[in-house]
Amino acid sequence: MxxxxxxxxxxxxxxxxxxxxxxxxxxxxxxxxxxxxxxxxxxxxxxxxxxxxxxxxxxxxxxxxxxxxxxxxxxxxxxxxxxxxxxxxxxxxxxxxxxxxxxxxxxxxxxxxxxxxxxxxxxxxxxxxxxxxxxxxxxxxxxxxxxxxxSKIIEPKPQPVKPTPIPPNSAKQKSWFAKNYLWLLGGLVGLIVLIQLLSLPEEDAIYDDFEENTEWTNGLSQPTEKDSPPAQLPEENPTTTQDNSFQEPSNTTSTEEVFVDEITGYWLLSDPQGNTSTLVFNQYDDSVEFLEYNIYDVEVGEGNGSISGTQLTADYYNSLVQISGKLILNTSNAGGSWVGTISFPTLGTTTNVSMQRINP
Missing domain, CATH: 3.40.50.10140 (Toll/interleukin-1 receptor homology (TIR) domain)
Structure with a gap:
């Protein structure tokens, strides 16, 4: 030997x-x-x-x-x-x-x-x-x-070359039109609305004059004294009742939905003890898969799972120690960073982890 x-x-x-x-x-x-x-x-x-x-x-x-x-x-x-x-x-x-x-x-x-x-x-x-x-x-x-x-005494073994992940079709470089079509569409709609406003018929001007001489009270229009005589109150009909109360529109504000960006690429996974590894993700619609590499670019694990809303859940397998675990991450900033836990049921351990993107 x-x-x-x-x-x-x-x-x-x-x-x-x-x-x-x-x-x-x-x-x-x-x-x-x-x-x-x-x-x-x-x-x-x-x-x-x-x-x-x-x-x-x-x-x-x-x-x-x-x-x-x-x-x-x-x-x-x-x-x-x-x-x-x-x-x-x-x-x-x-x-x-x-x-x-x-x-x-x-x-x-x-x-x-x-x-x-x-x-x-x-x-x-x-x-x-x-x-x-x-x-x-x-x-x-x-x-x-x-x-x-x-390493000054014993030469390290050659390290395998880290494979380059193949991005899915959705991760291809977008064209200029694909990146800016929403702005173009918004500008076109605004131009159409402006043309329609400039081409209003003269009858609309009469309605505008009426609005200028009208006082608004609780959402009901009442003509002023100088423009019209006092309105005659209708005779009271004991058999019918009329509800003239004004109903305020409800002011319901929906919670802004957070959309998670494309997760395909390189991410740095770390724990509070300073241990780090690199996760290389591929995303296919809501499903994801990844490979894990240590600091010497040696593949040590893999996993697959899905993204639901702002939560990523994946089954994880560490090939180095041959043990399975569960990775659960959440994001609050559209996928720019993730925090959560990695747990190993057979060991009965759970560790807090965070994940930051390495490449743009």
Whole structure:
């Protein structure tokens, strides 16, 4: 096996989640065969000490993930496991130091580097190695710093070329007439109305004079005294009643409808932790489909769904970790930006996300 592997050492009670997340990230960049996750990678029935020795023979780098409890975890007798000669974490790091393999301490969840007097003699060389920090609040930035250091030692695998999405027919470049026909139509209607007003017959002028000499009260026209004599009130008919009350027209204002623009194109999906990916959408009427790419332009997911009003709902599948989820987004500014959630029912997790257009 080529001497190009990365060995990740960690304690399950201390940094299990961070180790798994980091390994997924490194496998995207360097390939699955280039990352060895401690005893998790071993097949059943193998001697883990022999397997560790064999893995270290093909490794250039050992990443020692150190969390807040890494040093103080105890065995069944209440002794620190790091001082136990059979502790596999001690075996892994000690063997790497003896073979002059590059050892990179990675501090997670606010952990600090142990001092030499806190470690057994064969691990004290670890304190002289420059450490990298990784925190959940700036995970992407910290991982990029670690990858930059690793890439000086191990060459990343070639990344596939990102395919160019084929836009639907509705996304073709519109002609000048297609973009401005509403303005042209409005101008034509206005011109017709103006011509009709200028060609009014003379009889309409008589009606205009009548309006000038008429006072309007509560929507009912009453002639003035100088233009006509007082009107004679009709005799009261006891058998009929007349309702002369004026009915105000209702003032009902409809809510302005929001129309969502064409969503075809490139969008940046992000969460509050700073993780981002690129979604490439194609829209066909109310249905949509998309591909997801990570920051290294590797396809990691796909989805399809529909747009109803100002809500986008899509089924999502992450091909990297082989898990399905649900993406629900809403917009309040005609599709310029979207906010919502992505949920994974099998994990029981829901994360707030936002989506901004990358290309116009």
């Amino acid at each position: 080529a001497d190009n592997k990365i060995f990740v050492s960690y304690r399950r009670q201390d940094a299990s989640g961070e180790a798994g997340r980091l390994v997924d990230h490194l496998q995207e960049i360097y390939g699955e065969e280039s990352v060895f996750l401690d005893v998790e990678t071993l097949e059943a029935g193998l001697d883990f000490i022999q397997a560790i020795e064999k893995a270290l023979n093909s490794c250039k780098v050992l990443i020692a993930m150190i969390g807040p409890h890494w040093l103080n975890i105890q065995d069944a007798e209440g002794n620190q496991r790091i001082f136990n000669e059979g502790d596999f974490i001690r075996i892994e790091i000690s063997a790497a130091l003896k073979r002059d393999i590059r050892v990179i301490p990675v501090l997670v969840n606010g952990a600090v580097m142990p001092t030499a007097d806190q470690l057994p003699e064969d691990l004290q060389g670890l304190t002289r190695r420059h450490a990298q920090e990784i925190s959940s609040s700036r995970w992407k930035y910290d991982c990029d710093q670690l990858v930059a250091a690793l």
